[in-house]
Amino acid sequence: MMNRVLLTNDDGIDAPGMAVLESIASQLGYEVWVVAPEHDQSGTSHSISLHAPLRLSERGVRRYGVSGTPGDCVVMAVRHLMKDHPPTLVLSGVNRGANIGVETVFSGTVGAAMTGMLFGIRSIALSQTFSDRQAVPWETARTHAPAVIERLLRLQWTASACINVNFPDRPADETGEVVFTRQGRGIVKRIDVEHHVDPRGLSYHWLKFHREPTEDAPDSESTAIARGKIAVTPLQFERTAEHVFSSLGV
Template sequence: MRILLTNDDGYDAPGMRVLRKIAEALSDEIIVVAPAKEQSGASRSLTLHDPIRLNQHSDTEYSVEGTPTDCVMMALNYLFKDNPPDLILSGVNRGGNLGEDVLYSGTVAAASEGTLLGVRSIALSQCILDADQIYWDTAEELAPGIIKKLLDLDWGEGTLMNINFPSVAVADVKGTVVTRQGKRDLSNLLIDARVDARGRDYFWLGYRPSPGTPGLGDDLHAVAAGEVSVTPLNLNLTATALMDSIAKSLD
């Protein structure tokens, strides 16, 4: 199995080192194409108005001066076009990608692009409660076994997997559960208005949503309970249940 590694925290991020160890437990054929610098919150943005530059670190490893989506596109359509990967692993993200995070996340975006291009893709994130205590070992030790089980299944078309590891030591993990995408309380967005030295206004966004009250079966609930959350995500966003009623209204 040929595995492509990418992320949104950057080529040299601690989570990439963890991802390498996870991949090495699954295969000895690993390629890396990751952003040259952090791209958190980039979602599925593309670099269309600036050149994309490649930095080659070896025959199988590159960093890209662009977004996570750029990285996957360059890997599959240019760098390794003649020998594409069988699996894409994106992460391990420094912090969870839960609830509405999946719409903003560059980690999930890289897995989405891989899925769109026909390669099974998995986003992996290590949740954090204390920045001074990150349980990277939890993702490193548990991810290979979970990935192996997922790869034995038929996901269907247009589906990726989003895995979040709780902020606890491996011994304290309560289990692994299948979850749906949850929803946070988004009322805590802070817009900090400031003025620069030339008298021009500028702003900092402080995005710190609270968990709210997640329901049983949500990804947010699972990691709060010390469980690994596995959420299958579909690329097709059509609200199918509404189509008939809308069609009747427009007839």
């Protein structure tokens, strides 16, 4: 049986990045399945829905929308829609915006890849950096991602880690080589709360990341993409702060 690839994201099944990812996947020679959120689920990390039902909508052949998070989508695909022949690869993205540093903790794009990792499936998150939200350089990811994915699949990495790929905010023909990086600090400085009043006079609040350019470690993903490189970072669940663990005297 042909290898199967599961596509998902956190921007929603109708997001432009999903169309880019479908174009990328079509070049890999896999049977393609799309199981993605019905609506934008950015910032949902690895969360799964334990207190609400999930509903499926069929959007075409092997194409489904899910009324839940990216993590829900992976679970629904692996344990329900594709349970007889699970995917051999999970691709999550292409996210509109970089997923670097602390943002990888909040990212639904990365969260979906890590959920795939939980099932023992090799999983890759893909994100496209931009500086102008109205002019995201999607062609950079579309052009370079197939070769990056094929290269990664030839390497000896196991499902105990997932791979986080960030494409730089450069035209495709000006993008540099692949660089293997570590997770850095990234550019998120804090999370702010904005207070507003709706037309009925009721208060509501909006959470917003505050980002600032910062100098990061030379081998970090943010440094690589700032230099126009494609940053590839292996991620895992283990988050023990070893230096603190040692200092506790245990």
